[in-house]
Amino acid sequence: MDVLEKQADRLYDDKKYQEALDIYLSLAKKYPKTEKYSIYCGNCFDAIGDTSEAIRYYKKASKLNPVSTVSLLALANLYYNNEDYENAVKFAHMIVKKFPDNASAKLILGNVAYCQRQYEKAFEYYNEVYAQNKKSYIALINMANTCYDLARYVRAVDYATSALKLNPASVDAYIILGNSYLELNKTEKAELNLLKALDFKSDNPWIYNSLSRLYQKSEQWEDALNFGWKSVLFAGDAQEAQHINFGYLLYECVDEKGPDVAVSYAKKWQEAYPKNKLVQYMAAAVLEDKKTKQADTEYVKKIFDAFAEDFDETLIGLEYQVPQLIAEAVVKYFKKDFWKKTKYLDLGCGTGLCGQMLKPVLGYHTATGVDLSAKMLEKARAKGVYDRLENKEIIEFVTQDTGQYNLVTAGDVLTYFGDLKKLFEGVAKVLNLGGMFVFSISENMFNDADYSITPSGRFVHKLDYIMALLKKNGYGKVAQDRKALRNEGDKVVYGYIIVAEKSMIIEK
């Protein structure tokens, strides 16, 4: 073996990738037909973050030795790690075509399907690997995890137990067992497994999060908050998901037990993360802070991006009525001579439920949707009921937009605003004379304030405040209907569907 090659291999094993790369590059130049040098150049480029060079060298290696799977597998892995699933699948399939039993390629195909939430397909790939090799821990743990996502908890327990036999120190197996037993309401077994997972990995925020869910489920609120707090501490600022979970936990605690315990955690949380806007907003909601006038935009983006995938399905479960009620109000009050040429604007359109309801009713001329969450907009786009979708903050949009509309809706959106002055002014600006603004508000039944933030992070409003503000902004005829809007936990949220017609122009 070339002395230089030995030196490069040693540097590579010591993770000194840049130094190793310099030598491998010179070797690859000297011996252009040697597959190994191209592969190691690719590995080093990948390790130092130069993906396009890594790809170039792997492709070169694959041409040098077309029957080898090494470079193809490296390519599939690299694309998978960079979330380029199309190319990851392309190269994994090239391997499977040549070598139908190649487990590594099948695992990549399974992982891609899993990341795309195609859990049945993912399970099939993992199962094929397992069928070929009953000692494959990786296949078993992936099967267990996928069964958990498919809500097949008993099978998840079986596969995780088998995985544990092959790898008794598997933290993942203990976590899957704990979470699955939790779903099966076997609290003692769940606790045992999660505590075991904690023995192996005491800094994993997800384990604390699962234990927190477990104690919440058994109404041990002190423990639930204590473990929730630890999940936040171990997550730091980086893992926002843990902060969102903790915020919901505090809200649910206030809802079930009253504010006492949750409030002290909310204060502590606010102090510990002074620069984290999401934390500041969620804590302010739990503390029902009167100074807060609007939901933080980062908070809105994050929670709705996370919620987008399951939004429509979840809202059916919450008996969400608003889009239907808005459509009924439009049919009842919207001027018939506008119907054929409706220029429609849907503020906070989300996944497009209002647009979807109104399209068959109005067959509108043009429809524009505006929302802060890109993921919600993706869902709206797929429904094909809007001509234009804008990923913008509502007030910013109505202030800058030069369009004129004759119908504006906002379904369950004003609940993310306390003070509505700017929003009503902005909508009046983009609305034609005689045009209508149809929206819902949640009713403030808790205190005398015009608007009030609630621990769930949503605002509630007084009807008198809304009416006065509409009048001030040139809205004349107004109709309002008190309705049940949706459920929140085991309570019904009441509010109003308001129809306001712009009847004069207010000069500013």
Ligand SMILES: C[S@@+](CC[C@H](N)C(=O)[O-])C[C@H]1O[C@@H](n2cnc3c(N)ncnc32)[C@H](O)[C@@H]1O
């Ligand atoms: C509860 S969803 C309602 C979605 C839709 N209107 C419906 O009825 O199904 C609220 C939507 O308002 C959006 N939103 C809240 N505040 C916003 C703001 N300031 N600017 C833009 N979009 C906002 C959220 O991203 C979310 O998609």
